Amino acid sequence: MFIDTLLIGISSGAIYSLMALALVLVWRSTRVVNFAQSGQAVLSTYIGYEIGVSTHNYWISLPLAILAGAILGSLIDLLFMRLLIGRAKAGPIAEIAPVIATLGLLGLIQSLIGLIWGNAFLHYASPLSGKGFTFGSHTIPFSPQNLFIVVASAAVLAIFGAIFKYTDLGLALRAASFQPEIAQLAGVRVSRVRNIGWAFAGSAGAVAGAVITPTSTLSPNSLDLLFVSGFIAAVIGGLDSLVGAVIGGMVLGVGFSFILQYIGGSVTFLVGFIILMVVLLIRPRGIFGHKVSRRA
Amino acid sequence: MHSRRLSPRNRALLFLLIGVALLLASGFTGELRNYQGAQVAIYLIAISSIILLTGYSGQISLGHGAIMAIGGYGAALSFTLWNFPFEIALLFGVLVGTLGGFVLGVAAARLSGPYLAGTTLALAVGLPSIADQFHVLGGEQGLNFDIGDPPHWLVRLEGSDFTQYKWFFWISTVVALIALWAITNLLHSSYGRNWRAGRNNAVAAGLAGINVARGKVLAFTVSSALASLAGALFALLLGLVTPTAFPLSLSFAIVTGAVLAGVGNLAGSIVGGVVLVAIPEISGALTTHFGDSQKVSANLPGFVMSALLILVVLFMPNGLRIRRFKSKKTL
Secondary structure, three states, rough: OOHHHHHHHHHHHHHHHHHHHHHHHHHHHOOOOOOOOOHHHHHHHHHHHHHHHHHHHHHHHHHHHHHHHHHHHHHHHHHHHHHHHHOOOOOHHHHHHHHHHHHHHHHHHHHHHHHHOOOEEEOOOOOOOOOOOOOOOOEEEOHHHHHHHHHHHHHHHHHHHHHHOOHHHHHHHHHHHHHHHHHHHOOOHHHHHHHHHHHHHHHHHHHHHHHHHOOOEOOOOHHHHHHHHHHHHHHHOOOOOHHHHHHHHHHHHHHHHHHHHHOOOOHHHHHHHHHHHHHHHHOOOOOOOOOOOOOO | OOOOOOOOOHHHHHHHHHHHHHHHHHHOOOOOHHHHHHHHHHHHHHHHHHHHHHHHHOOOOOOOOOOHHHHHHHHHHHHHHHOOOOOHHHHHHHHHHHHHHHHHHHHHOOOOOOHHHHHHHHHHHHHHHHHHHHHHHHHOOEEOOOOOOOHHHHHHHOOOOOOHHHHHHHHHHHHHHHHHHHHHHHHHHHHHHHHHHHHHHHHHHOOOOOOHHHHHHHHHHHHHHHHHHHHHHHHHHOOEEEHHHHHHHHHHHHHHHHHHOOOOOOOHHHHHHHHHHHHHHHHHHHHHHOOOOOOHHHHHHHHHHHHHHHHHHHHHHOOOOOOOOOOEEEO
16 A cells, blocks of 8 residues: 555656646746646647547657647747746836736636637547556556656656756756856857747646646646646745756655545645745745845 | 825725715615625725735735635634624634734745745645535535625615615625725835835845834735635625635636736725626626637636736736826835
């Protein structure tokens, strides 16, 4: 029972990590917490669903959904965030404008999905079985699809980790988030690099949506709670840190899984809130967040 | 921001006049309009709680729906459990919500921007589940808060057509006006000035001898008192409280209302309240016009609301205002 709970926790933790990673990528590039993330991810998943329905092939629809997520992220940055950041600068709205605007975007995307596909639950089928592995007479709740979730998430995290660590693009991404002006002076095209950050984030969210949805159903709001978990994970890890996002996601996934098993499902988010509160009261910028020096 | 300043006495008179006019007007409107009027009044209180918090103190909350839930549950609990009269039950709800807000505010004062937004968001998602854990809170069924018919003396005074919804409209309107009057006075006092000073430049305000952190806690507490008042009235209007009566979308809706109002503009909360109630109404009419489609009727209000929110943030960051005030430097 303990192992079962742990495995399920790792599977959902992987998804939380992806969501948290998407948030961290956008936060690092634009200093915006992107509340539209779950909308972007769910729209990419709908696109994947549509392709899956017409081609009858999950393995074709998955990469296309990821591509759609990347394009969507990039477009939102180009058409929307740049306009916003140029405008809402002064007054009481300035501090909350990004939050509000991305919340608006979330509502817009979700209602558009509703207008196109309706609000009924859809099934995005995957060829992998949703039934748990069987060992002898014991069937565990961990299914081939769960295994795929873990593998796919690990692959995405590894790819992003490698890009950040070993490529010029990764260096540019880090420089642009760390010191945009100096990066610009050093020849980094900061706005383009930021756009790539948004595209990466969009694709990470799309992976999360497209691999988790076959285990449940698809609706305009189906990824909302996942997003909240991802957000809690990202904040626990410190919004700045990619490693923090992954660790935060894993801790939260396993923690939630044990709460679900031993206390009951309805309190998970309350416990999440309490964990978040405790972490932030001890370390106001998350566990792996960087302390900022005080500026007048 | 305050281009026309009324003396406190004239301000009180103005609120009194508005109140009398609204109560008289309720005699000429139907049941539905009275119900919607009560909704506007409740949204107005909730929106002004966000305006006070964000516009004046510079904090953000995506979890005020949860604080509304605390107010609603507090009121309903004292009403059903201890048979408090409903006026006292409302006050009890506010008391509980204020205490909760104080605890949150102490934590919130240490957090900034996205961290605060995330924490309050988690609260909004997590808090309703408490109702399932304690039998006394009624679980999924929730708690009853049906205050029954209007009192006899009012019916005798106003005639037998004094319905329950008109009674709710009266309660909400009077409470909203008192609340708005109190906040206006508070914001014009040294507390309001200190909040704005802390928001505009925390370091300078600190050097000037203002305790910014304490101000933030106080602002969060006052804001929570207002939100829980709105929640208690909301429960009164519904006649009950349930865990699903205060969804995440409610928290988002009141923040939306505050942005439409202009987050630094208390008078705009009326605009915000009206828009929040009017959008579902208007999009309902539009849906019928374009043929009743389930897809459209379920999603058009959200679409219109989100589009309006984005347009306002981009093009009218000071809210929907007919007349442009000259932006005078606050402080």
